[in-house]
Amino acid sequence: MGEFIVLRTYYSKSFLISPPDRTGRQCSLAKKGSSGFPFFKPICFVHINIKLIMKKFLLAFVLSSIVAVSFAQIENPVQWNFSAKKINATTYEIHLTAKVESDWHIYSQTTPEGGPIPTSISFNRNPLLSFDGATKESGKLEQHFEELFGVEVKQFSNKVDFIQVVKLKSNVKTNVSGSIEFMTCNDHECLPPKTIPFSIQLKP
8 A cells, every 4th residue: 555654633533645646646545543444445545746836827828928919010011100390480391101021012002993902091070170182191102013913003111291382361279180991912912991089289
């Protein structure tokens, strides 16, 4: 039956514990009290290494975080920056600047129908503002026939700046807000279109 040692007495029961095997499993013989049966009842249990479990849990958490960050970076190849440049007392340039990851593209507002979804900018109405002309694009425009879509694609790589001129109707503090919808592709795949909001403060 092997070597047993007396561990302790608990509720009038003496527990005799065997040395653990390779799996950490131990068995005991619980001696019944005077009112019980005159024999030993085997009880088996397994030692749990809490420190080892915590280390494995921490490692799994770190690895999952790395995977999540990598996935997020792949799914967000465009980083946006929104700003305003004051031209004079009442006139501002609104800059919606896209920084595009290597090998990815974002599409011009004038990309023809049937191709990838063109970038589209919507401004919220503001009675304190007027919009001067259409939104312009500043960047290296690339044009080529894309067999996948069957149209002449207009796209930007690396960086593009969408610029809208606005004028204040009165000398007050306000903001320009709206949303921008865009689509990104590389040579192997296209991501679903995204729409993100923006709000830019104008200071007189």
